[in-house]
Amino acid sequence: MKRFLFISILIISSISLFSQHKARVMSYNLLNYTDFTPDTRNDYFKKVISSVNPDLLVVQEIKTEASVAQFLSSVLSSKYKAGAFIPNQVTFESNNAIFYKDSLFNFISNFPIIIPADPGTSERDISEFKLVHKFSKDTLIIFSAHLKASSGTTNEQRRLKEVIKLREHTEKLSDKANFIIVGDFNIYNTFEPAYGKLIETTTKNYFIDPINVVGVYNNSAFASIHTQSTRENSFGGGASGGLDDRFDFIMISQAVKDLGGIQFIDGTYTAYGNDGSHYNLSINFGSNTAVSKEIADALHFASDHLPVYADFSFEVSTSAxxxxxxxxxxxxxxxxxxxxxxxxxxxxxxxxxxxxxxxxxxxxxxxxxxxxxxxxxxxxxxxxxxxxxxxxxxxxxxxxxxxxxxxxxxxxxxxxxxxxxxxxxxxxxxxx
Known part of the structure; x- marks a missing residue:
């Protein structure tokens, strides 16, 4: 009897509690957001972001540190804080920024991966944001990229150059590092050299496209994942033509795909507001089965890009x-x-x-x-x-x-x- 009791105590004491804390990561190209952005546009952003309710918000095309401060105060609720802002070191344009709920995360650092520019060109830095989840104590690394825009061989090679520099950086990370990349990649198809380099498995710490769709995005077969443009007609400096390109991505590392620790939740990857029925149309044209008319209008007027988001689980454990x-x-x-x-x-x-x-x-x-x-x-x-x-x-x-x-x-x-x-x-x- 005593032996059985002793074994029972050992079993009970070795039991662990595992809780899955969910966090939503959202990426949004803000279309050249400045501290002079009118209040009407701020209101549209507020409607979109409050509806998605991300725990981590990563943005591209935000102009200055003052722009970050205005976005934080005019668009986001008091639940959010802004991570350290570092402008592009070469071009000082198309900057990245991160906002996070400080009830869930501690911000650690912002490290710019500087892309050396060739004569007559202006490459864009890739930001490495590092945060720690307060409950699991796991570190999440988020890369934010806004790769070179436009089609053609020259621009494809410049996107490849930016990704090569990124992969050189990720190869130096631990095999167990939890990292993802988000942003506006300006990639037109999965056959582009930059896309191939992102997912190349010949070296460690490659990226995985969680929805794994293969082909040329600019056709109706991929209508449900298109993110640009939200409007048929150009205004406010944005692109036109309606939804016909998948430019905005979230990609994950093998460590984030694997079970345990930080894990991507299958089925949560979303091009927000895209109901698959607006190919070459404005996002607010007619009815939208994914969002309300109010949100569709807000997406249309806020930016020429749709935001993308995905959910991740953080495993928290402690002894019984x-x-x-x-x-x-x-x-x-x-x-x-x-x-x-x-x-x-x-x-x-x-x-x-x-x-x-x-x-x-x-x-x-x-x-x-x-x-x-x-x-x-x-x-x-x-x-x-x-x-x-x-x-x-x-x-x-x-x-x-x-x-x-x-x-x-x-x-x-x-x-x-x-x-x-x-x-x-x-x-x-x-x-x-």
Missing amino acids: GQSKNFPTNYSLHQNYPNPFNPTTTIEYIIPSGTRNIQDFSSSSSPRNNGINVTLKVYDVLGREVATLVDEYKTPGTYNCEWRIANSELSSGIYFYKLVAGNFSKMKKMVLI
Whole structure:
């Protein structure tokens, strides 16, 4: 009996809690954003970004440090901070910047990968942003690139030159480094030398295209992944012609593709606002089944690019009986944004110490601490209109996105309710 008890204690003490914290990374070409950008355009950006609700926002075509400060104060909520800004060292144009939720991340550094310019040319630096996830303590490296624009062999070779310099840098990173690259690549097809160099596996620390589509993007077969242009007619310095190119990308490293640590969540790669039905059309032409009319208009007027985003999980672990990095109480937060249309995010917390009864005398392995969780939405008459979560959850903080398809529900007041064991909590939200 004593021997069995001793073994049981060893089993219990070796159990680990694993919680998946989700974070959304968004990349957006801001179309030459300056600190003189009018308030009307700021309002459009605000609508787009609050609807996506990214945890990390990486931008291209932002002019100066003053522009970064204005974007932070005029567009983003107080949840965000800006990472250190370093302008292009050669051209001082088309700069990159990063904004992050400081409740989730610590900003570490911004390192410019300088691309030496040939006579008569102006190459663009690639920014290396480094952040640490506060709960998992994992380091995420995000490269932001705005490669040389336009078609033709000369421009293709300049894009290749920029990518070669990037790959020389990534080859020096640890094999286990978690890194991704985002930005406006200006790549027209998967046969371009720059694209080939990004995914080349002959040297370590290559990039992986998570949606893995092969071909020439400028045709209707790729309509659902196009990101430029949001408008048929040119205005404000932007490109015209409607949606017909996939210029904006998110690519990941092998470490981010592999299980454990930081991991790309399959199926989350999104060209925001693209419903696949606007080939060669403005994003707000007619109906849009991906976003509301208000968001489609905002995407049209804010920039000539659509933003792209993807979700990543961060694995947080701690020994059983400990609560390191875990809250100790259940919590259901107010949805954000609220009021909303078409998308809102609901955050909830499952505390440490949550446990299903386990039979350690069974031959089957005991389940980690956790509990079955339901998150449901009801209308004002108490009718269930959506089940957002109904599954076993281990302790941690979770973000659940609710997206409303056009005409699925009428505008008005709705209630969302979290149930986990004996815990039950309900909050109100407004669909506009």
